[in-house]
Amino acid sequence: MQPLKESDINNRLIQATLLYNQKEYTSAHNLVHSLLDLAPNEPELNLLLSKCQTRSKALEEALLSINRCIELGLEDAEAVNQKGVIYLEQGKTVLAEQYLLESAVMDPSFLEAMTNLMALYHQLHNSHELNRWGTKVITFTADLIRRNLKTPVPDNGELFDAYFSRAMARWHMEVPDDVVLNDIQKAIGYYRQLPPTEQDLANLDWLMGAEQELLKLKP
Numbered sequence: 001m002q003p004l005k006e007s008d009i010n011n012r013l014i015q016a017t018l019l020y021n022q023k024e025y026t027s028a029h030n031l032v033h034s035l036l037d038l039a040p041n042e043p044e045l046n047l048l049l050s051k052c053q054t055r056s057k058a059l060e061e062a063l064l065s066i067n068r069c070i071e072l073g074l075e076d077a078e079a080v081n082q083k084g085v086i087y088l089e090q091g092k093t094v095l096a097e098q099y100l101l102e103s104a105v106m107d108p109s110f111l112e113a114m115t116n117l118m119a120l121y122h123q124l125h126n127s128h129e130l131n132r133w134g135t136k137v138i139t140f141t142a143d144l145i146r147r148n149l150k151t152p153v154p155d156n157g158e159l160f161d162a163y164f165s166r167a168m169a170r171w172h173m174e175v176p177d178d179v180v181l182n183d184i185q186k187a188i189g190y191y192r193q194l195p196p197t198e199q200d201l202a203n204l205d206w207l208m209g210a211e212q213e214l215l216k217l218k219p
Contacts (some may be wrong), residue, residue, distance in 0.1 A: 001019050009039050009082070016048055021157065023054045023200040032040035043074035050082055054089060077107035081116065089121055096120055111140055115165050122172055134169035141166045156193045164203050171210060181214040 009156045012035055013170055019028035027050035036045050050065035066083050081181050082101030097120055103113040121130040148154040148162070167183035186209050 009035060009042060009045075012045055013048070017199075018200065020048060020051065022195065025200070028052050029056070035145075036076060041072055043069045043072035043079075046083060047071065047074060052085070054082070054086055057089070059089055077103045077113065079109050081110065081113045084113075085116055086125075088116065092167040093120060093124060097202050109140065110138065111144070111161075112167060114140065116166055116169070118169060118172065124137055131173050134173045137165050156190045160187050160190040160194065160203075163190060164207065167207065167210070177214050178216055181211065184211045184214070 012031065016028045016031040019025075019031065028048065032045055032049045032052060036042070036049060039045060046065050046069035049149045050062045050069060052063035053059070053065060063083070063086050066079060066086065070080055070083075081101050081103035083104060084096050087093075087099060088096035097117075100113055100117050100120060103110060106115060107113070114133055117133045118130060118137065121127075121133065133191070144162045145159065148159050149172075163183050164187045167180055167187055170183060188204070188207050188211065191207075
């Protein structure tokens with residue numbers, strides 16, 4: 001078998017990334033794994049493999065993959081955030097904080113690092129830092145939502161993520177219930193417009209549960 005050209009690898013990486021972003025994690029993992037057999041020294045492939053492994057809770061394997069990615073020269077905000085995510089999943093909060101803060105410094109507009117820091121400080125019951133990062137999330141998502149809604153065909157996946165992030169931030173910051181419910185219901189609405197792929201239902205489950213709790217409080 002002839003080796004794949006670099007352009008072919010890049011095209012398949014784009015395809016695998018699209019599958020991951022559509023939350024088709026098993027399909028993305030299988031494609032990345034087959035590509036790594038042909039191009040083991042591609043750092044982006046190792047990063048995406050680590051993210052897929054994290055989704056399947058193969059955390060030790062995910063850590064090996066992200067370390068391999070960094071060894072190969074990719075040490076940007078996304079890679080550093082991914083290492084923090086793994087440590088957060090493992091309950092190693094000191095290491096998680098170290099890498100998530102480093103990621104947020106490297107890219108102050110990286111929403112994923114902000115929401116991961118919120119999850120960390122919520123777990124640590126650190127209300128000061130939770131509110132600080134929650135405020136950053138709300139400010140950032142306001143601009144993100146405005147940009148998306150101005151487009152003729154908004155990215156429903158991005159809008160779902162934005163409204164979910166806002167709802168989570170406001171929920172934990174004890175913002176009035178009707179404000180939180182508004183974001184939750186908008187997120188659910190955009191989720192229902194997404195393609196019927198192999199979705200990660202964890203966020204939707206949280207939203208649906210939170211919606212029911214808030215509806216019980218309405219007069």
